[in-house]
Amino acid sequence: MSDAWQLDLRSDDDTLTVVLAGSWRMAGRLPGSDTVATRLAAGVRRVRFDATALTDWDTGLPSFLAGVLKACAARGIAVDSAGLPAGTQQLLTLARAVPAQDLSGRGGRPAGICTQVGMAVLDFVRGVPAMLAFLGEIVQACGRLAAGRARFRARDLWLEIEEVGPRALPIVSVISFLVGLILAYLGADQLKLVGAQIFIADLVAIGMVREIGALMTGIIIAGRTGAAFAAQLGTMQVNEEIDAYRTLGISAIDFLVLPRMLALMVMVPLLTLYAGFIGMAAGLLVAYAIFDIGFFEYYTETLRALELKHFLVGLSKGSVYGAMIAFAGCLRGMQCGRSAAAVGHAATSAVVTAILLITIAASVLTIVYYQLGI
Amino acid sequence: MNAIPQIEVRELTVGYGDHVVQRDLNFAVNRGEIFVVMGGNGCGKTTLMRALVGLQPPLAGRVLFAGEDFWGAAEEDRRRLQRRLGILFQGGALWSSLTLAENVALPLAEHTALSAAQIDEIVAFKLALVGLAGFGDFYPAELSGGMKKRAGLARAMALDPEILVIDEPSSGLDPLTARRLDELIVELRDSLGTTVVVVTHDLASILAIGDNSVYLDADTHTMIATGHPQEALRNGAPQVRHFLTRGNAA
Ligand SMILES: Nc1ncnc2c1ncn2[C@@H]1O[C@H](COP(=O)(O)OP(=O)(O)OP(=O)(O)O)[C@@H](O)[C@H]1O
Ligand SMILES: [Mg+2]
Numbered sequence: 276m277s278d279a280w281q282l283d284l285r286s287d288d289d290t291l292t293v294v295l296a297g298s299w300r301m302a303g304r305l306p307g308s309d310t311v312a313t314r315l316a317a318g319v320r321r322v323r324f325d326a327t328a329l330t331d332w333d334t335g336l337p338s339f340l341a342g343v344l345k346a347c348a349a350r351g352i353a354v355d356s357a358g359l360p361a362g363t364q365q366l367l368t369l370a371r372a373v374p375a376q377d378l379s380g381r382g383g384r385p386a387g388i389c390t391q392v393g394m395a396v397l398d399f400v401r402g403v404p405a406m407l408a409f410l411g412e413i414v415q416a417c418g419r420l421a422a423g424r425a426r427f428r429a430r431d432l433w434l435e436i437e438e439v440g441p442r443a444l445p446i447v448s449v450i451s452f453l454v455g456l457i458l459a460y461l462g463a464d465q466l467k468l469v470g471a472q473i474f475i476a477d478l479v480a481i482g483m484v485r486e487i488g489a490l491m492t493g494i495i496i497a498g499r500t501g502a503a504f505a506a507q508l509g510t511m512q513v514n515e516e517i518d519a520y521r522t523l524g525i526s527a528i529d530f531l532v533l534p535r536m537l538a539l540m541v542m543v544p545l546l547t548l549y550a551g552f553i554g555m556a557a558g559l560l561v562a563y564a565i566f567d568i569g570f571f572e573y574y575t576e577t578l579r580a581l582e583l584k585h586f587l588v589g590l591s592k593g594s595v596y597g598a599m600i601a602f603a604g605c606l607r608g609m610q611c612g613r614s615a616a617a618v619g620h621a622a623t624s625a626v627v628t629a630i631l632l633i634t635i636a637a638s639v640l641t642i643v644y645y646q647l648g649i
Numbered sequence: 650m651n652a653i654p655q656i657e658v659r660e661l662t663v664g665y666g667d668h669v670v671q672r673d674l675n676f677a678v679n680r681g682e683i684f685v686v687m688g689g690n691g692c693g694k695t696t697l698m699r700a701l702v703g704l705q706p707p708l709a710g711r712v713l714f715a716g717e718d719f720w721g722a723a724e725e726d727r728r729r730l731q732r733r734l735g736i737l738f739q740g741g742a743l744w745s746s747l748t749l750a751e752n753v754a755l756p757l758a759e760h761t762a763l764s765a766a767q768i769d770e771i772v773a774f775k776l777a778l779v780g781l782a783g784f785g786d787f788y789p790a791e792l793s794g795g796m797k798k799r800a801g802l803a804r805a806m807a808l809d810p811e812i813l814v815i816d817e818p819s820s821g822l823d824p825l826t827a828r829r830l831d832e833l834i835v836e837l838r839d840s841l842g843t844t845v846v847v848v849t850h851d852l853a854s855i856l857a858i859g860d861n862s863v864y865l866d867a868d869t870h871t872m873i874a875t876g877h878p879q880e881a882l883r884n885g886a887p888q889v890r891h892f893l894t895r896g897n898a899a
Contacts, residue, residue, distance in 0.1 A: 431746070515742035518699075521703075522734060525756070
């Protein structure tokens with residue numbers, strides 16, 4: 276047991292004798308079969324084994340031997356395995372009982388970095404039609420919903436609303452408070468130079484309500500809920516639940532995607548509004564405590580700055596971002612493969628897609644609203 | 650027996666991308682027949698089933714339901730044809746967010762005009778048929794593997810489909826429950842005239858209930874028509890007898 280493995284290769288004109296001795300256990304860092312294979316080149320016709328000095332072994336030995344046998348077979352060298360312990364011979368026979376399948380067209384060599392980048396880009400481009408098809412299905416489902424023919428259970432909608440809304444309040448509060456704080460500091464520092472610190476109120480109010488409230492909420496919900504949607508639908512895909520919907524003629528889009536979409540389109544704007552108020556409260560705190568601006572002064576300045584249109588802009592953005600998150604989450608979930616790894620990939624990919632879509636939408640909407648003078 | 654077979658498969662090739670799993674499949678399933686698709690692990694039984702029930706387009710060939718080409722049909726027609734099928738997936742595929750009763754009730758609520766009370770009665774009856782009376786309020790995650798299988802069958806039977814396609818009814822079931830399930834399948838066929846396609850490698854069940862069968866060979870990637878399983882056991886092709894006797898017949 277204690278003595279380590281020993282491997283000795285003895286050439287005797289055209290016969291190579293593989294002498295195995297000592298303890299061949301996996302714990303002992305066994306040699307690879309290539310140590311033998313390299314010796315097979317020079318005129319060897321026959322391989323024999325001598326295991327008389329072998330003390331004990333585990334499956335590490337047959338694994339090594341299988342490699343040797345394969346190398347011999349590839350070179351057309353005859354093998355006399357009579358010298359091997361009976362147990363290893365049995366295991367080797369068992370391992371040969373089901374020949375390796377020819378699965379050409381699978382796997383292959385790992386591609387170089389350029390190829391991988393190229394493939395990734397191509398995959399993305401090829402993904403666009405699928406995205407559009409999914410969008411089309413959702414639009415159709417919305418049409419059915421408007422006509423009162425789409426069916427999903429109200430309970431699902433309420434569950435999603437609860438999951439997206441109240442449960443997201445703590446994280447949305449914390450983040451929008453801190454962002455409001457940052458905004459106020461940043462603004463105050465600059466405005467101090469021109470002695471116009473009171474305009475912190477305008478900056479924070481308009482900034483939070485119009486842009487940042489929606490953007491922050493969107494990103495939080497993308498990470499929180501978008502990923503959850505993808506994981507839920509992905510797991511259903513793995514369990515063949517989605518197939519079961521399809522074969523029973525029940526639209527998975529109506530049943531699974533619509534409630535999630537609606538929940539987000541309703542709740543993200545509300546959270547946006549809430550984030551705006553929390554951000555303004557943070558701005559007030561900074562202005563009052565650090566920059567010596569009066570409470571009522573700040574309040575009236577905020578009221579003066581805010582107009583209804585700012586709220587409408589914020590709400591509309593929230594709704595669009597909500598739709599984007601639900602779209603990305605459900606799309607990646609429905610496209611999920613049939614394994615645990617695929618579910619993880621779907622969740623990651625949902626967040627990335629959602630944030631990408633949100634950022635694009637944010638830019639487009641900001642430009643459009645500016646051009647329209649809203 | 651009807652002149653046109655209920656299901657007909659012609660020159661069907663199934664697989665994934667370039668990887669052909671089974672090719673040149675040809676068989677017909679008559680009305681009211683229990684048709685067994687057998688074969689070893691990984692020979693493509695589930696893959697064939699997915700092509701039969703319209704979940705995965707075949708690489709080539711046709712599937713006809715009562716003479717109507719499934720994969721060549723328009724989306725709308727395909728959905729109509731699919732409605733004739735009840736499917737039990739290998740893993741049960743129960744909807745995890747719904748209770749058992751809701752799982753069975755959903756297809757009924759979706760495709761019939763029954764009242765809620767009537768649906769409840771039908772659901773209770775179907776669950777009782779598969780031996781799950783009283784489990785209506787359980788969620789799938791609260792059931793054992795075998796119970797999920799039976800619940801899946803209750804859902805597949807919900808709409809009294811003309812054709813029942815069952816992937817491995819008895820895997821994960823104890824011998825007695827497996828036998829009860831076999832009896833249930835035969836009973837459904839006898840009483841309602843349901844055509845049943847059973848994908849299985851459970852020998853006892855193949856020999857007990859099969860009227861006709863095919864064997865999918867993993868090595869040659871094609872099928873061997875085997876006829877009645879009992880007959881195949883006596884004078885079938887060597888591979889098939891090998892399979893049906895757990896490798897004891899030469
Ligand atoms: N999604 C997939 N992509 C690629 N190949 C697959 C996929 N699913 C299955 N296969 C391959 O198809 C072949 C047949 O698989 P299938 O699931 O149809 O076998 P089966 O006969 O149902 O086996 P079992 O009795 O174990 O259920 C296998 O070789 C498998 O590797
Ligand atoms: Mg299978």
